[in-house]
Amino acid sequence: MSQAEQWTVKRLLEWTTEYFKKNHVNSPRLDAEILLAQSLGCKRIDLYIRFSHEPSEAERARFRELLKRHTAGEPVAYLVGYKEFYSLPFEVTRDTLIPRPETEHLVIESLDLLAKMSGAEDLSVCDVGTGSGAIAVTIAKNAPKCRITAVDISNAALEVAKRNAQKHEVAKRIVFLTSDLLSAFPEQPIFDLIVSNPPYVSETEYERLPPDVKNYEPKSALIAAEDGMAAIRQLAEQALSRLRKNGFFLTELSPMIAERITETLQKSRWQQVRILRDLAGRERVAVAQL
Numbered sequence: 001m002s003q004a005e006q007w008t009v010k011r012l013l014e015w016t017t018e019y020f021k022k023n024h025v026n027s028p029r030l031d032a033e034i035l036l037a038q039s040l041g042c043k044r045i046d047l048y049i050r051f052s053h054e055p056s057e058a059e060r061a062r063f064r065e066l067l068k069r070h071t072a073g074e075p076v077a078y079l080v081g082y083k084e085f086y087s088l089p090f091e092v093t094r095d096t097l098i099p100r101p102e103t104e105h106l107v108i109e110s111l112d113l114l115a116k117m118s119g120a121e122d123l124s125v126c127d128v129g130t131g132s133g134a135i136a137v138t139i140a141k142n143a144p145k146c147r148i149t150a151v152d153i154s155n156a157a158l159e160v161a162k163r164n165a166q167k168h169e170v171a172k173r174i175v176f177l178t179s180d181l182l183s184a185f186p187e188q189p190i191f192d193l194i195v196s197n198p199p200y201v202s203e204t205e206y207e208r209l210p211p212d213v214k215n216y217e218p219k220s221a222l223i224a225a226e227d228g229m230a231a232i233r234q235l236a237e238q239a240l241s242r243l244r245k246n247g248f249f250l251t252e253l254s255p256m257i258a259e260r261i262t263e264t265l266q267k268s269r270w271q272q273v274r275i276l277r278d279l280a281g282r283e284r285v286a287v288a289q290l
């Protein structure tokens, strides 16, 4: 960025988008907008009515710093401290995975099943491995009659999830608990639906993940033993004794293990096992009924 040029919002966005493209950043324009809005302390949409505004030297210095860190691989969500999920902003920290758009399929399917199940009584839902609370909070927001329990093995992640529930005004309807999968619960039918985006990446796949994921996101949120299948298998087994009759189990998975997980579920007491695909057509969610 040269000193002589007029660095308006419009010019800064154009320059940064090109710079990110040359540096192989995945979503150059979007990232430029999010980082500039953060540096100016405004919403992304507000940049469009400020196109001819010239940010101060202090604002530009803040922007340059973010730009440098992002080009070096630090994810935008950690730089600005939030990520949109299901059209809601979620606080994220280095203790939580950054919620992914694919995970919205889990929420959509859960809401659909809950709507079909809903009767006179409130339904009880458990989100296992809640992380930032993205799944639990969006279900609570969109299914007002459900009571939700959200668990994680990481206390630091649970603190973030609680703040997100407060911010989105559903904290009263979600109980947060530290638990190794469902171990904290008695073997009794207490839930109508158990949903999870557990760790499902194998050691080999982990080594091949892009550096922005490997170097910044919590490893314990990603990796599972047995080729990525251990957490899902254990959870499916534990869910059998914690779900009510006809209750549902939904888990996110990777296409690499979809077939083997389907087989595991079918060999057990699960009924109507099916796999849902994400927008890229990849096998992404397993659904089963008790």
Ligand SMILES: C[S@@+](CC[C@H](N)C(=O)[O-])C[C@H]1O[C@@H](n2cnc3c(N)ncnc32)[C@H](O)[C@@H]1O
Pocket: 096, 097, 098, 099, 100, 103, 128, 129, 130, 131, 132, 133, 134, 135, 151, 152, 153, 154, 157, 179, 180, 181, 197, 198, 199, 220, 221, 222
């Ligand atoms: C893939 S992340 C999903 C986070 C969030 N639900 C989402 O979709 O963005 C997996 C989460 O499971 C948690 N986790 C890992 N092992 C666990 C275990 N044995 N019991 C409970 N939670 C676990 C991690 O701390 C992490 O928050």
